[in-house]
Amino acid sequence: MIVLLLGSGGREHALAASLAKSPRLTRLIAAPGNPGIAEHAELRDVSVDDLDGIVALAKAEAVDLVVVGPEAPLVAGVVDRLADAGIKAFGPSGAAARLEGSKAFTKALCAEHGIPTAGFRHCRDAASAHAAVDAFGAPVVVKADGLAAGKGVVVAETLAEAHAAVDALFESAGAEAVVEEFMEGEEASLFALCDGTTALLFGDAQDHKRAYDGDEGPNTGGMGAYSPAPALSPAIAEDAMARIVRPTVKAMAEAGTPFVGFLYAGLMLTSDGPKLVEYNARFGDPEAQVVLPRLKDDLLDLLIAAVDGDLAARKPRFARETALAVVMAAKGYPGPHEKGSEIRGIAKAAARPGVTVYHAGTALDGDRLLAVGGRVLAVSAIGADAAEAQMNAYSAVDLIDWPEGFCRRDIGWRAAAQAEEG
Incomplete structure (x- = not known):
């Protein structure tokens, strides 16, 4: 093919x-x-x-x-x-991709079909958004309705921060917002492979959205991830599939907009069970860099089956090992950052057993590899558990010579600590 x-x-x-x-x-x-x-x-x-x-x-x-x-x-x-x-x-089609393209669309679908998620208000102007912030109180979540490359979300700890986020969001003409109640719990990502009617569990992961160690700093598109996610037990994953993902796929099919593709459910694991944070209509980044290395089946064969509506008899298989990826980003990201700095040492890092260096924001200038994006590399490593995968990934990161870049040094800290205790 x-x-x-x-x-x-x-x-x-x-x-x-x-x-x-x-x-x-x-x-x-x-x-x-x-x-x-x-x-x-x-x-x-x-x-x-x-x-x-x-x-x-x-x-x-x-x-x-x-x-x-x-x-x-x-x-x-x-x-x-x-x-x-x-x-x-x-x-997915353009209509089905609204699950990511419009947070308000997804929230309305959840409300109509009883899919567990945070309480929310869809706000078409700043005044209603400010009123929603006051109604929910702090902490509160303010989201841009449309695509925002993983960065259009502010988790505001204070009302002043939330109101400032609303003002900034509505500086853009035609902006709309979704203001949500704050959910307590641990976040995890669940992936489903869908053919329009069938949704198969396709791995899980946890990522780190904040830019700096200790989950400090601004939200980013993701500074690292690991898979599987210990917090997302098989029982919790099946609960999320049964109460969140499959009802969504069923609702989309009934609406005449069947969802075909990867459906990425961002989950909050609350005391009341998993709740939907938001959907993405494609695989995650950097989650793909830790889920796909664990896939034991032929990816192309599975994608063809999805397009042909033939997933019902399939069950994707994944290795038991843990994969962990550390994102290397340009200094300043997710804010202003320089482009064009040279990166050396990737071949040496990639030569380590079980390590793959995935390119994101890179370009070649002759024989020189240059950083041309915000998130530039993802150094992914396999290990018997999260602690070993973390050690393998950072040993490879340390071989990459890129003074103009930075990374978090604590990716997978929670899972690694659990592995060491176990």
Whole structure:
């Protein structure tokens, strides 16, 4: 099969590495890709925002399947455009991708179908958002309604902080907000592989959203992750599938907008059981870099089954080992940061047993590897448990020579401590 992979981040590098293992694959093309993805795929200079260009590329290369990595083209309707051209694509339609594209849409769906989530108010102007903040009290959560690359959320500890977040959000014309009650508990991520009617559990993970050690600093797109998540026991995961994920997939199918693709449920593990924080309509980043290395099955075979509506008899299998990834980001991220600094030592780090260095924001200048993004690398390692995976990952991180970068030094601290105690 000829497969076209859309995207250029660490998630797409993990997808490319996994797809490349499939005996069903004859050619893998990536658009636009990155230097890491280039180790597995032929790169094409087509942006994920260029829907016409994507369709033209898929036709020109006689592509059998398009795999869409990032959320923006999904919400923009790239799968619909490809379907109109007679090209199979793995990912939700634009209507189904509203589960990520509009937090208000998802909250309304939860309310209608009794899916456990935080109390909320959908606010179309600043005045109503300020009123909602006062009604909920602090702490309170203020979210931008649309896509925000994992950074459009403020967990406000004080009313003053929440009101400031509302003011900042509504500086943009046409902005809408969802103001939510604060939920107590531990966060975890659950992934489902969906074919429109069937939703299969496809691994779990925990990530670290805050920029700095000790969960301090601003929210980011994710500074590291590990899988499996000890807090998400098999019983809790099945409860989340039964009360959150499967009812969502059923509701979407009944509405005539069946969800095909990876459905990523961000969960809060509360004293009342798991509750939905929000959905993503694609795999997570950096979660893909710890879930996919543990997959024991043929990823391409599973994606084809999802597109063909043939998942009912499948059950994805994962290795028992733990995978842990440390994100290396440009200093200043998620705020302003410099681009163009050189990174050395990746080959030495990747040569360590069980280690993969996934590229996210990198580019080549001749033989020099440059940092061109905020989150630039994810150093992923396998271990018998979280403590060993953590040790393996950081030993590889320490071999990378990039003075202009930084990383958290405590990724997986909770799971590693549990492993050492056990």
